[in-house]
Amino acid sequence: MTRESTLVLIAMSGSAVLLLGAWGFQYLGGLAPCKMCIWQRYPHGAAILIGALALTLPRANLLPLLGALAALTTAGIGVFHAGVEQRWWEGPSSCSAGDIGGLSAQELMDQIMSAPLVRCDEIPWQMFGLSMAGWNAVLSGVLGLLWIAAWRSGRQNSSSSASQ
Numbered sequence: 001m002t003r004e005s006t007l008v009l010i011a012m013s014g015s016a017v018l019l020l021g022a023w024g025f026q027y028l029g030g031l032a033p034c035k036m037c038i039w040q041r042y043p044h045g046a047a048i049l050i051g052a053l054a055l056t057l058p059r060a061n062l063l064p065l066l067g068a069l070a071a072l073t074t075a076g077i078g079v080f081h082a083g084v085e086q087r088w089w090e091g092p093s094s095c096s097a098g099d100i101g102g103l104s105a106q107e108l109m110d111q112i113m114s115a116p117l118v119r120c121d122e123i124p125w126q127m128f129g130l131s132m133a134g135w136n137a138v139l140s141g142v143l144g145l146l147w148i149a150a151w152r153s154g155r156q157n158s159s160s161s162a163s164q
Helices: 003-027 035-056 063-085 105-114 132-162
Strands: none
Touching: 003 035, 003 063, 003 132, 035 063, 035 132, 063 132
């Protein structure tokens, strides 16, 4: 197995582990995901598919870059979500409490009745001061670096075989 294939396999497996972990928290741990939690899952699914393609298609040099894009996309969503949880910035109004100042009693009641069951601005679980969104951001950033290393390794292999 080439170095590129090994790195792709590790990065792809990392996305699979993070996705399985999210499902484990949901179905075994009883922690229902919010809207932004779901958004973070889609790029992991894409990274798994991209990894499978990269391992089966010879000389598909751009696939590791697409894997990096997927991993860094979910990392970015994770950073944004963690910031919403920490109240550093406001999240989507459909998923967060938002500012209730200036609302009439009826508007406040309407907001309460239309609120999602799971809000994006609450931290249901954390470890070492990082929420699940924060951990997703950190670990997905590492996966993005692995994808980039795989791409660079593939480029080096291509250029060295072309010069021979």
